Amino acid sequence: MNNSKTLFENAQQRIPGGVNSPVRAFRAVGGRPPFIERAKGAKIWDVEGNEYIDFVASWGPMILGHAHDKVIEAVQQAASRGTSFGANCEIEVEMADFVVNSVPSIDKVRMVNSGTEATMSAIRLARAFTGKDNIIKFEGCYHGHGDAFLSKAGSGAMTLGIPGSPGVTVATARHTLNGIYNDLESVKTLVAAHPEEFAAIIVEPVAGNMGVIPPKPEFLQGLRDIADEYHIVLIFDEVISGFRLGLGGAQQRFDVLPDITTLGKIIGGGLPVGAFGGKAEIMDLLAPLGPVYQAGTLSGNPLALTAGLTTLKILSQEGFYGQLEGKASRFFKEWAGEFDRAGIPSFSNQIGSMASAFFTAGPVHNYDQAAKSDTELFARYFRMMLAERIYLAPSQFEAMFVSAAHGEKELDQALSAHRKVLSQL
Numbered sequence: 001m002n003n004s005k006t007l008f009e010n011a012q013q014r015i016p017g018g019v020n021s022p023v024r025a026f027r028a029v030g031g032r033p034p035f036i037e038r039a040k041g042a043k044i045w046d047v048e049g050n051e052y053i054d055f056v057a058s059w060g061p062m063i064l065g066h067a068h069d070k071v072i073e074a075v076q077q078a079a080s081r082g083t084s085f086g087a088n089c090e091i092e093v094e095m096a097d098f099v100v101n102s103v104p105s106i107d108k109v110r111m112v113n114s115g116t117e118a119t120m121s122a123i124r125l126a127r128a129f130t131g132k133d134n135i136i137k138f139e140g141c142y143h144g145h146g147d148a149f150l151s152k153a154g155s156g157a158m159t160l161g162i163p164g165s166p167g168v169t170v171a172t173a174r175h176t177l178n179g180i181y182n183d184l185e186s187v188k189t190l191v192a193a194h195p196e197e198f199a200a201i202i203v204e205p206v207a208g209n210m211g212v213i214p215p216k217p218e219f220l221q222g223l224r225d226i227a228d229e230y231h232i233v234l235i236f237d238e239v240i241s242g243f244r245l246g247l248g249g250a251q252q253r254f255d256v257l258p259d260i261t262t263l264g265k266i267i268g269g270g271l272p273v274g275a276f277g278g279k280a281e282i283m284d285l286l287a288p289l290g291p292v293y294q295a296g297t298l299s300g301n302p303l304a305l306t307a308g309l310t311t312l313k314i315l316s317q318e319g320f321y322g323q324l325e326g327k328a329s330r331f332f333k334e335w336a337g338e339f340d341r342a343g344i345p346s347f348s349n350q351i352g353s354m355a356s357a358f359f360t361a362g363p364v365h366n367y368d369q370a371a372k373s374d375t376e377l378f379a380r381y382f383r384m385m386l387a388e389r390i391y392l393a394p395s396q397f398e399a400m401f402v403s404a405a406h407g408e409k410e411l412d413q414a415l416s417a418h419r420k421v422l423s424q425l
């Protein structure tokens with residue numbers, strides 16, 4: 001049988017870096033990534049049979065834990081009816097209903113296959129709607145790998161220290177300006193310098209790709225006000241926060257409504273799904289109603305939407321988020337406290353069931369502050385945690401997720417490993 005070592009060697013012969021998404025290569029933390037054979041609940045197993053407690057959750061989607069019985073059963077039944085029709089099917093209507101009823105700012109929604117597709121389409125729409133070209137994003141926010149977003153991006157770009165990307169034309173890069181997260185003045189300065197030029201402000205309403213950074217109280221409303229004043233489309237990229245911080249996402253939690261919302265991750269229940277939606281007057285610009293082209297061979301795929309919608313229906317059960325967040329808050333509080341007890345400088349951000357502990361005394365409210373983290377120390381910590389069979393994201397700048405499947409037993413086990421590793425660091 002192939003083990004992780006041979007598999008990774010073989011993978012590197014045929015797949016660039018041995019991976020289909022860069023952070024999986026463990027470059028930022030060193031060591032060799034395990035190959036995963038199966039997952040269930042809060043646990044994953046590698047091909048050697050090692051069992052890990054998982055806090056990556058496939059980078060966010062697995063809020064119910066892995067291989068939830070109801071989701072798997074629904075997917076199996078859907079698969080037996082055919083995996084793709086390239087024609088309308090009922091579950092697309094059900095999914096649209098669910099999204100429109102859950103997310104306060106969405107009147108109409110279109111399904112795509114990834115978060116990247118959702119944000120690319122949202123920007124195109126915002127440009128068409130406003131007749132303007134430039135966009136503002138924020139340093140350390142990640143919006144997928146579309147050309148427009150690869151400047152001072154978070155997630156893998158930040159982890160690997162890639163500030164922009166070759167292959168993006170100068171003309172494209174010129175249209176993206178970066179603000180500072182949680183700093184309204186930085187946005188006002190950009191807008192004041194080019195008041196007629198901005199089509200969109202795109203933001204993660206809770207940042208999750210430079211580590212978790214919640215918005216300061218006035219930040220999101222301030223963006224809403226600026227967007228209104230200058231006729232700019234406000235886009236909330238809720239690919240992580242959507243259905244993570246409640247059915248209505250961050251916009252409901254903070255009571256600030258964007259014009260367009262992008263969704264991904266949880267909405268696919270572990271299959272490839274993204275979505276973007278918003279005000280009808282904007283969404284109706286899309287073909288075939290309007291002139292803005294956007295399409296997808298597998299968009300609205302019945303198998304993927306079945307996984308997604310089955311997941312979302314479970315999330316909508318009374319008390320789901322209260323219970324998850326109560327458990328997660330108690331856990332993360334203990335987690336953060338262990339750094340103090342070990343005398344290791346750190347700063348923790350937590351909101352709902354997502355959190356990050358930065359290896360810096362902090363505070364961490366923006367990219368520059370997050371970037372002060374001691375990534376060498378994090379890397380050592382990460383490898384020791386992995387040896388304790390705790391599977392964390394292989395980067396200081398990613399979120400840690402607690403799922404509904406994490407029981408007190410798993411959380412206690414993770415805490416004692418964390419305590420042990422910090423004491424040896």
Ligand SMILES: *Cc1c(COP(=O)(O)O)cnc(C)c1O
Binds near residue numbers: 113116117209265
């Ligand atoms: C993951 C992510 C994306 C990209 O989604 P993919 O499905 O990986 O293309 C976009 N925006 C945010 C906020 C994300 O976290």
